[in-house]
Amino acid sequence: MLKETPVTVRPIALQDYDDWCLLYAAYAEFYAVKQTQAMRDQVWQWLQQSPPVIYALVAVNTERQILGLLHYRIFARPLAATLGAYVDDLFVVPAARGQGIAQQLIQAVAEIGQESRWSVIRWMTAKDNLRARACYDKVAEHTAWQTYEIKLPQ
Numbered sequence: 442m443l444k445e446t447p448v449t450v451r452p453i454a455l456q457d458y459d460d461w462c463l464l465y466a467a468y469a470e471f472y473a474v475k476q477t478q479a480m481r482d483q484v485w486q487w488l489q490q491s492p493p494v495i496y497a498l499v500a501v502n503t504e505r506q507i508l509g510l511l512h513y514r515i516f517a518r519p520l521a522a523t524l525g526a527y528v529d530d531l532f533v534v535p536a537a538r539g540q541g542i543a544q545q546l547i548q549a550v551a552e553i554g555q556e557s558r559w560s561v562i563r564w565m566t567a568k569d570n571l572r573a574r575a576c577y578d579k580v581a582e583h584t585a586w587q588t589y590e591i592k593l594p595q
Contacts, residue, residue, distance in 0.1 A: 508534050
C-alpha cells in the first residue's frame, strides 16, 4: 500500500499522458479487456480535442503520482429536458485503495455537475466488483434499471 498522502483531484493535463496510459492499461486489465496502445491513443485524442468527447479527472498525490482517474461524458436527458453525465471509467491503483480516492473523484464530478446544473450523474460497474459497489453504495443510489447492449460489427 502506498503511504497515505493528501490527494488533489484536477482535470487531466497534457503532461499526464504517460501516467494516464499506465493507469488506463491497468484498468483494462482489471476488466480483462484487450486494449492496445492505439486504443489508448484514440481515447487520449478524445480527451484532448476541443470540445472533448469525454472529460477526465485525475487524483494526484503530493509527489505528483496519479493514483486514480475518472472519465465522464455529458448527455442529454430529453424526457427531463436536462443534461446529465455518465461516468465511463473510474479506477484507483490497487496500492492506494481504501484511502477515499474514488469518493474524492466522484465528489469532484458531482461538484462539476452542480456548477453545470446537470440533473444526474450515472455509472455502472460489474455485479461482482464488490469493493467498488461498497464504495458506490455510500455515495449514490443503486437503481432498478437494467443495462442492455447491442454489439455492432467493427
